[in-house]
Amino acid sequence: MSTQLDPEQIEPEQHAAEPHAGSVAGRLNWLRAGVLGANDGIVSVAGLVMGVAGATSDRSTIMVAGVAGLVAGALSMAAGEYVSVSTQSDSERALLAKERRELDEMPEEELAELAHLYEEKGLSPELARRVAVELTENNALEAHAEVELGLDPDEITSPWQAALASMVAFTVGALLPLLTIVLTPPEHRLWVTVASVAAALAVTGWTSARLGYGPTGRAVVRNVLGGLLAMGVTFLIGSLFGTQLG
Template structure:
């Protein structure tokens, strides 16, 4: 291994970025499941407040499940597509810049390593050797924290988001359809709030935040959402506007 590669370990960055991306995907999955739990539970509880018939509850719940999963997938696809376009644009711009001004870019790369703590002589050595090996990759890693081979996929993001939402949405549907009519709403409240506590705890663990505070926030938010929709459904049902 060349001395410059030993000094800066340039291939370690993609591994670090890959780990960070996996954690981001995991956190996004937790958030997607959380959305599925809350949104479908709120719809199901709202309808259950207006009527005790299983048909309307199932219909509304399934509509919320399918519509929410598609909406989540579409939103994630659009968001990640924009990120992917931005990454590709930066890669194209850097490639063109390297062709146009290779010496200036070499000096710039050396300055990057100087700012990271290397001596001018060592920084120049590192910049030269990495440029000989892979000029584009060296600049993307050092300057933009990018890897040309590791551009995000909007399709993967959309699929993961939809699956996470669906998995979360199944819980409130099962919780409201299986128990006897008189126990439906209490069972949903308990199951949903427990699940939200778990997702909040996991999300905080991944992000490194306070797990207790995170769990309390999502549980409180979920409880407010369920209480609000159940109250609205009950008012509509008692008013005679909903049969």
């Protein structure tokens, strides 16, 4: 015999772990910049130092190449993220400005439009009108931005935050293969670097899947196999060039 719960008896804390619109938007923004930046740092610099290690065993040469790759990659990630998110932010601000202007110039038409949008979501015409009126009285711009544009006027994407997150994440990720291959004794450096990079990619893959509420197994496999493939290819190319130059 099933027991039906009264909605008023359900505490908000019971659903605290479930994703909600505002928290998910902010989380995905940082997730995209942070996790992708860390992955790029790990794979890019690991591939670079493995390629150089395939051509030479000189520690200084490997370190210089790795540091150059780290700095160039971090700055490139930051610049690319800043440009990309700036474009998105400009579009969001333009859309909000347009909506604000329409609310000032034709409030009745905008109210009718909001009510119609709620009708399309399944509310009765009377309830949709009442909801639209109450939301408009509370915060007209926020109500229209959420339903029409899927935006929160108080959470405009920040290009500086995204750029900084990408740069820091790339740097942290890149330091792992760089320090591992430089500090490990020559006879063990390749396998230790491969193992540490694989472990790091497994962690970032698992973390991205968990934060994004996706399957962890496939994310981990994709990350690890992609990193191993990149390191294998660059090491092979470095070995071929090293043999020819030598």
